[in-house]
Amino acid sequence: MRDWLVHIRRNEHASLQTQIREALVSAILDGQLARDEPIPSTRKMAKSLGVSRNTVVLAYQGLLDDGYLVAKERSGYYVSEKALEGALQPNMAPKPVSAGSSINWAARFTMEPAAQANVSKPMDWQTYPYPFIYGQVDHTLFPLAEWRDCARQALGKKWLGTWTNDTWANDDPLLVEQIRRRILPRRGIMASDDEILVTLGAQNALYLLTTLLVSAKTRVGMEEPGYPDVRNIFSLSTPHVSLLPVDGKGLVPSEAFDACDLVFTTPSHQFPTTVTMPLERRMELLKRAASHDVLIIEDDYEFETNYVNEPCPALKSLDDDGRVIYVGSLSKTLFPGLRLGFLVAPKNVVEQARALRRLMVRHAPNNNQRTAALFLSLGHHDTLIRRLHRAYRTRWEIMGEALKTHLPDSSQVPGFGGTSFWVKGPDGLDSGELAKAAATKGVLIEPGRVNFGAAGGPRNFYRLAFSSIAEAKIEPGIRILSDLVQR
Incomplete structure (x- = not known):
């Protein structure tokens, strides 16, 4: 039973009875009321709205007469089957909560991401x-019983404080440990805990990095064709987005690359062409990046799906200057709805990204972090x-x-x-x-x-x-x- 269905204005031109009727009809026609959900009693509705009970009784009686409500003895008022099936036609248009017709929202937006082309x-x-x-994932391949067991453990009394507390800007230490010890070494990456940040998927990591590193004057480069979401993220911050060519070996080293301040690349499995950048090309990109002071964001989005050849080391693992920031996600092996990713960067970059993430979302859900950490630590992920x-x-x-x-x-x-x-x-x-x-x-x-x-x-x-x-x-x-x- 809900208390918030009806709002009335005493200075409104319509009577209180009419306003109650209009609000309930709108809620019924908009599908906000379920078949088995009772309407508040006349006594409760009157008390909630601060009006006389007779006013509510008259409004309900009108809805009973018109077939919107049915009265069940000793149970209360419910939405009628005819109303839910759309058999009734309203004798007045549902009134929107707020049309916002007097506000020029377009003039107030500082950006319009909804206008961008998206997948x-x-x-x-x-x-x-x-x-x-x-x-997306094939649910028949997912070890549901093992995940459920990890979730049960994570939500148990032993770790009650781990997942119920607000941990401010901090991550689950067990998940950070598992990323550091089990995931990153497979890509040849060695990192300390303060060089790892858990994010709400790779997308969150890319947005954080763009916010920190890209201004209106920053010259950004990305692969063409490439990941449309990161192109859209970059475009919200700078008009200087260069589209860098891709060949059979991935991102092409070029003068256009040299002219960038920051470059986004997917060397292990180029998005979307799927080509893998060979070791020689990776070394050449790192050499040019060092010579021209270019920062690189490496998105290793399918790092666990190499089942054909020996994996090539991540670009980050070959980086001696600390100019490569590594972004990974658990969505391709676990499931995308989990929304857990991570970034690996120099500790001062992670410090700033952590502070920014705290202002945006504080931290990823603790119960998801601990469940994923247990799933990794118990060997289920392997x-x-x-x-x-x-x-x-x-x-x-x-x-x-x-x-x-x-x-x-x-x-x-x-x-x-x-x-x-x-x-x-x-x-x-x-x-x-x-x-x-x-x-x-x-x-x-x-x-x-x-x-x-x-x-x-x-x-x-x-x-x-x-x-x-x-x-x-x-x-x-x-x-x-x-x-x-x-x-």
């Missing part, structure tokens, strides 16, 4: 038979990685063969592994239109145009991911897609 994914992607959707490697390897091979058969010469098999293929369609193909047509056949793909920052960028690229699609669905889905492409 769009349907929330109901799991209902599609062929979801080649990126960044077991999960091995399971994912087996599943992804099989899907990687199936998709490679399916593309070779149905869409030959359209893509290159990712040598790193990962969870997706970057596909080039025929000249003249609009992958946005292809995506719409494919969705009607139950096939979800991601148009590639949003990954290009340049005006007039190509429209014939698209991405096919296999992390969330069953093995048996891959080839049939590619066949359907091929038929649409060849029309």
Whole structure:
């Protein structure tokens, strides 16, 4: 039962009875009241609003007469079935809480991120038979029992203070330890606790770093094509965003790179082309960065999905100057809804990022941090990685063969592994239109145009991911897609 459904204004032109009626009808038609949720009694509503009970009784009686409410003996008032099913037509328009019509919001905004081009994914992607959707997980591969056990331990009395307390700007020390001891060494990175910051996913880390390091005069470089979200983040802070070319070895060393103050790159598995930067290219970038005083943000977004070759060391592990800031996330191995990531940087950078994060969100949820820490410490994460490697390897091979058969010469098999293929369609193909047509056949793909920052960028690229699609669905889905492409 709610106390906040109705607000009245005594100087309003409408009577108190009418205002009560309008508020309740609006709540019913807007779906704010559930079928089994009782309406406050006339006595309680009158007391809450400071009006006479007769005023409320008359308002309720009118709603009973019109079929919006039903009265149940010894139980109270409830929303009628007809009202919930939309069978009743209101005799007046629902009144919005606040239209804000007198305020020119556009003139007050200091930025308009909603106007930026972003990746769009349907929330109901799991209902599609062929979801080649990126960044999601196959729930059948996730060790739910083990995660539930870690959550039970984390929420137990032993660690009650760990997850109920406000820890201000501090992270869960057990999670920091696990990142330092179990995750970073796999990438060749050695760091102390004060060089690690837990974030609300990699996205939060990138926003923090941009806020700290990018001003309106900062010259920022990023890969083209590249990660659209970071391009949007940079664009909110500076108009000087250079689009740096990518080839078969990743980010190309160039004079444009040398002219930047800060460069964002994805060397281990280039986003979205999937190419891996070889060691020689990495060393060359570091040498040029040192010569021209360029800072580098390395996003190692799929660091645990190399199941094809021996992993190449992270760019951060080769950095002797401390000019590379490393960003990682647990979303590709655990699940994206967890929203846990981390950054590794010199301690003075982490100190400032920690203070900024405190002003924004204080810290990541303590219960999630401790659950993830236990999951890592008990070895469940290692077991999960091995399971994912087996599943992804099989899907990687199936998709490679399916593309070779149905869409030959359209893509290159990712040598790193990962969870997706970057596909080039025929000249003249609009992958946005292809995506719409494919969705009607139950096939979800991601148009590639949003990954290009340049005006007039190509429209014939698209991405096919296999992390969330069953093995048996891959080839049939590619066949359907091929038929649409060849029309």
